[in-house]
Amino acid sequence: MKTGIKIVTIGGGSSYTPELIEGFIKYYDELPVSEIWLVDVEAGKEKLGIVGGLAKRMVEKSGVPIDIHLSLDRRQALQDADYVTTQFRVGLLDARAKDEGIPLKHGVLGQETNGPGGLFKALRTIPVILDICRDMEELCPNAWLINFTNPAGMVTEAVLRHSNIKKVVGLCNVPIGMEMGVAKLLDVEHSRVRIDFAGLNHMVYGLDVYVDGVSVKNKVISLIADSEKSITMKNIEAMGWEPEFLQALNVMTCPYHNYYYKSGDMLKKELKNYEEGGTRALVVKKLEDELFELYKDPNLSIKPPQLEKRGGAYYSDAAVRLIHSMYTDKKDIQAVNTMNRGAIANLPFESAVEISCVISKDGPKPIAMGELPVAVNGLVQQIKSFERVAIEAAVTGDYNTALLAMTINPLVPSDRVAKVILDEMLEAHKEFLPQFNVHEYSNQ
Template identity: 85%
Template sequence: MKTGLKIVTIGGGSSYTPELIEGFINYYHELPVREIWLVDVKEGREKLEIVGNLAKRMVKKAGVPIEIHLTLNRKEALKSADFVTTQFRVGLLAARGKDESIPLKHGVLGQETNGPGGLFKALRTIPVILDICAEMEELCPNAWLINFTNPAGMVTEAVLRHSTIKKVVGLCNVPIGMEMGVAKLLDVDHNRVRIDFAGLNHMVYGLDVFVDGVSVKDQVISLITDPKKSITMQNIHAMGWEPEFLKALDVLPCPYHNYYYKSEEMLEKELNNFKDGGTRAEVVKKLEAELFELYKNPNLAIKPPQLEKRGGAYYSEAAVRLIHSMYTDKRDIQAVNTRNNGAIASIPFDSAVEISCIITKDGPKPIAIEDLPIQVRGLVQQIKSFERAAIDASVSGDYGTALLAMTINPLVPSDTKAKVILDEMLEAHKEYLPQFHSFSEKGV
């Protein structure tokens, strides 16, 4: 008879894993996790062992009876799981480097979840998540899939539209990061802050902002026009906002909106970094090397504070809070990626949206907003069109659909440039894009 929960983490050798372990330790007395299986691929064996041994030291130091298992055998791990979390990167950081550098060579923004980089991360990732879903259908059909893998919205929607798995939730640390940012900005406890979120992953807006149930949206919007008070992330340069624009927008943008509302400035910044030999992938490689050296220390038995520089702040809090709320049927409000079901009128019913939801034992229940404000609706719909085409291309391997997705993305200036970038990236990533074999064979 089972006496606790079995958690499986695919991509267990990630530098983020100590965040997740810390979260399960902190919640143990309300979330009785019996065993955590950390799964990775052969190329990640060394990192898996380093992170896994740190995880074992962490649970031992905490005095909680959680068993940590390490394996390269995904099917072995998935059997009878209660929750499956995914945090993998197909092609590792080398692939991210190509996602960032190739578009920049052509004067187009290179970023891992936006523009051409986001498209190619989806093309590599979606076939793998669908393979995982097929294995879950066989080995743990009642488990919840909690996806952290980027691009989280597209990955979640691919599962909803192209697998029989319906118990799936996509999660990002941007909403909780924005809440934490507002709390810091106003010098109040995070628990007093609530933001009503709606939109898409990395394209989500705060429609209203509350402290103790009282709207403070106008105050927050006024404050974040100052670059020093911007609500941002480690991997996104803060530039502030034009006060008149933000006031007219009348909603709280997320950090990733810099790429759309400040495209020229962000591209210039990325190009300067690129010329100096520094894409974000190169920065992350150095950070990860430093982190794994720390993780190797046999005397380290906690999550090191240096992990916050990696860009995953509040990751464990968001992840474990979600699982805890589902397990206990807490019915609190959290922003997650889930099936729209009409919550946002201008988005297809079967698409994934990132929206404030009531979290129940039966999953997230989106809080319907009727529709997005007209001033942001068009951009969100354009990105959703891009996402739908990208997902279709990921599944079909159709070159024309991939070119369509690339071209309709607002960060790509023309179909001619889209084709040049698409062809070069298909060649660069061909090892991880077997669905596009006809392109490689024919040289489309």
């Protein structure tokens, strides 16, 4: 008879894995994990070995009875899993460098989950996640899929629309990062802060902000207008906001809104970095190399603090907190990506949204937020249209649909520019886009 919880992490060779292991160790008394399978592909074998070694040392040091397994055989690992977490990157950081660099060559924002870069990350990732879902349907049909792979919102929506897996939750560290940011700004414990989140992944708004149940939204909006106090992430530079704009918007923005409300400033900044030879992918690559050198040290048996520079801070807090709340039927409130079910009145019932949910053994139950404010609704609707069309392109491999998705993204200036970037990126990523007949469309 099976005892304990079986976790399978796909993309187990990721530099984030030590955060995840740390979280499972911390929660072990209430979340009795008996085995963790770290799974990767052949190209990630070396990193899997390094991270796996550190994971085993961390578990050994903690004294908890968790067995760590390393595998390149996804199907073997998935058998009878209880929770499957996904944190993979198709094409590794080289693909990210192309996602950032190619659009910038054509004067368009290059970013890993927004604009053309976000589209191509989705085109590469969605077929793989749907493949994983088919394996799960066969090998662990009762397991929960907890997806951290970007673009998390599109991946969640693709699973909901194109697989039989309904027990899926998309996870992002932006909402928990915003909560932690507010706690720091107001010098209070994180547990006292709650934000009413509503929107989409990397397009989520704080409709209200509370400390001990009392709204502090106006105070927070006034504070974050200052670039010194802006709440941001390691991969997005804070630029501050016009106070009058934020006050009129009357909701808390997330770091990724910089790309939409400050497109010109962000493009200028990214072009400067690009010309000086440094998109974010290259910075991350250097950080990753340094982290893996640290991970190799046989005397290291804790998560090194340098990991927080990677941009994935609070990952273990978000991922393990979610699984813990589901397993213990905690009924606390967390922001996740899940089916809308009418919680945001002006978005489709069956669409994936990022929203505050009550987390129980039955998964996330979205909290009704009513209609999004008029001032933000238009942008959210446009991004949702882009996501839906991008998912269709990823599933069908249809060139015209991909061009449509690229063109309707608000960060792309015209259909002509969209076509030039699309053709170049299809060629650059063809190894990871088997659903597209690249040769038919190149050099047009």
